[in-house]
Amino acid sequence: MDFLDEPPKREGSLHHAIVIHPDWSRAGTVSRTASQRLDEVVGLTAAIGLKVTDALGVGLQDIRPATYFGTGKVKEIGELIDNADPSPGLVVVNTQLTPVQHRNLERAWQAKVLDRTALILEIFGERAQTKEGRLQVDLAHLTYQRSRLVRSWTHLERQRGGAGFLGGPGERQIEADRRVLAGKIDRLKAQLEQVRRTRTLQRAKRKRAPHPVIALVGYTNAGKSSLFNRMTGAGVTAQDLLFATLDPTMRAVDLPGVGRAILSDTVGFISDLPTDLVAAFRATLEEVLEADILLHVRDISHSEHEAQRLDVLSVLGELGIDEDSPQQVIEVWNKIDLLSPDDQHTAVLTAAHRSTFAEATLLSPLVSAVSAHSGEGLEGLFGAIDHLLTQDYTLFHVRLGPADGAADAWLHAHGDIREIVETGEVGHRVISVRLSEKSAGQFRSRFAGLSLASKVDDESFTAMAGFRA
Ligand SMILES: Nc1nc2c(ncn2[C@@H]2O[C@H](COP(=O)(O)OP(=O)(O)OP(=O)(O)O)[C@@H](O)[C@H]2O)c(=O)[nH]1
Ligand SMILES: [Mg+2]
Numbered sequence: 001m002d003f004l005d006e007p008p009k010r011e012g013s014l015h016h017a018i019v020i021h022p023d024w025s026r027a028g029t030v031s032r033t034a035s036q037r038l039d040e041v042v043g044l045t046a047a048i049g050l051k052v053t054d055a056l057g058v059g060l061q062d063i064r065p066a067t068y069f070g071t072g073k074v075k076e077i078g079e080l081i082d083n084a085d086p087s088p089g090l091v092v093v094n095t096q097l098t099p100v101q102h103r104n105l106e107r108a109w110q111a112k113v114l115d116r117t118a119l120i121l122e123i124f125g126e127r128a129q130t131k132e133g134r135l136q137v138d139l140a141h142l143t144y145q146r147s148r149l150v151r152s153w154t155h156l157e158r159q160r161g162g163a164g165f166l167g168g169p170g171e172r173q174i175e176a177d178r179r180v181l182a183g184k185i186d187r188l189k190a191q192l193e194q195v196r197r198t199r200t201l202q203r204a205k206r207k208r209a210p211h212p213v214i215a216l217v218g219y220t221n222a223g224k225s226s227l228f229n230r231m232t233g234a235g236v237t238a239q240d241l242l243f244a245t246l247d248p249t250m251r252a253v254d255l256p257g258v259g260r261a262i263l264s265d266t267v268g269f270i271s272d273l274p275t276d277l278v279a280a281f282r283a284t285l286e287e288v289l290e291a292d293i294l295l296h297v298r299d300i301s302h303s304e305h306e307a308q309r310l311d312v313l314s315v316l317g318e319l320g321i322d323e324d325s326p327q328q329v330i331e332v333w334n335k336i337d338l339l340s341p342d343d344q345h346t347a348v349l350t351a352a353h354r355s356t357f358a359e360a361t362l363l364s365p366l367v368s369a370v371s372a373h374s375g376e377g378l379e380g381l382f383g384a385i386d387h388l389l390t391q392d393y394t395l396f397h398v399r400l401g402p403a404d405g406a407a408d409a410w411l412h413a414h415g416d417i418r419e420i421v422e423t424g425e426v427g428h429r430v431i432s433v434r435l436s437e438k439s440a441g442q443f444r445s446r447f448a449g450l451s452l453a454s455k456v457d458d459e460s461f462t463a464m465a466g467f468r469a
Pocket of ligand 1: 220222269334370
């Protein structure tokens with residue numbers, strides 16, 4: 001009964017995998033076609049450096065509690081594994097298997113089985129860079145293992161030849177007392193809580209700085225890091241890999257027209273992201289909750305971009321972000337360089353049209369069509385950000401003299417300078433600047449001797465600037 005003591009007998013290569021996508025399309029309820037789903041899971045498998053020897057969709061009409069697939073299918077796939085050369089040591093099944101199905105399939109095929117959750121965990125395990133990222137992945141991994149007490153195959157195990165996840169004794173550890181696992185989980189949770197507290201403090205500090213926070217979210221591979229790089233000039237990893245970015249990266253940037261803002265790149269989302277995993281990443285994704293603006297980056301050249309959009313909305317929903325949330329939303333239709341000239345034209349027009357009626361919410365976002373690669377459309381995106389951040393700004397005019405250097409610097413730092421008009425007198429000028437209500441209040445109390453004038457008509461502006469009519 002206890003398969004844990006029964007290692008696979010066939011010595012398949014742990015670098016090679018067969019990928020299986022259970023296909024329900026005949027039941028008529030899938031939102032995506034099976035072949036695109038299969039492509040995605042092949043991409044995920046390749047993302048951890050595995051060679052895919054075979055990839056197939058398997059039509060299903062019902063699920064067997066013991067083996068997921070019917071007996072005939074299990075046997076058929078078993079033969080496929082046996083006949084493959086090199087013999088694959090891994091079978092990826094693109095669904096969530098129950099612990100029993102998982103174990104039985106491993107035994108039947110004498111190979112390691114990775115279901116969708118395990119596969120995504122493997123990718124995350126490989127990508128995590130920071131302490132926090134690793135903690136989160138470890139936690140997700142242990143939670144997954146505890147739920148099934150099945151041996152987990154990890155890339156660490158693969159690389160170190162037997163060392164398991166966390167660099168511990170691996171499989172033996174899983175076989176050990178559940179209480180050990182539970183203890184580890186508790187400790188990880190405590191450590192993560194500490195990280196979370198530190199982050200909250202950092203956020204509070206940022207809040208005191210007057211800079212808006214802009215967070216990039218989107219389906220994995222949509223081009224978030226590429227756009228982040230375009231916007232910041234930073235060398236953040238952008239790769240044609242799923243989940244190239246796992247840890248959030250933040251940068252202060254000076255955006256044209258907007259001034260200083262904090263830009264945050266985040267982990268990509270994917271369909272069927274297990275709830276556990278979403279929870280594990282909550283700590284880092286809290287940046288998203290705190291953002292003033294969300295840039296929802298979409299690969300508009302992808303045939304599945306609409307389904308991906310819905311997946312992203314559903315993950316955001318699990319994080320507590322919905323259409324009523326305070327974050328303002330811009331959809332960034334990325335990769336327009338990959339569209340035909342006609343489609344590109346349509347995308348740009350549609351984006352502009354949508355934006356006209358947009359409420360800047362999740363369901364009614366502003367839209368910007370761009371190419372992170374060529375930089376096309378970026379000005380429009382900056383314009384949209386500027387619009388959102390400054391829409392409650394009022395235009396003021398301030399007359400400054402030679403002694404008002406401090407006020408001048410303050411306005412440049414906190415306002416959106418529209419125009420500077422030199423008056424006739426040396427060192428005197430009128431600055432037209434857009435300020436938020438809050439900034440205007442601060443200016444008035446800080447520079448009480450200067451007057452901030454709003455709604456100045458042409459005539460009084462001329463008078464103010466000392467021009468002769
Ligand atoms: N042609 C084209 N390719 C792009 C563009 N933007 C990104 N890419 C490519 O798309 C792939 C994914 O880009 P990333 O920036 O890593 O995507 P990401 O959303 O950060 O991905 P994850 O971090 O994995 O979630 C890379 O190969 C990029 O070079 C674009 O505007 N045009
Ligand atoms: Mg990325």
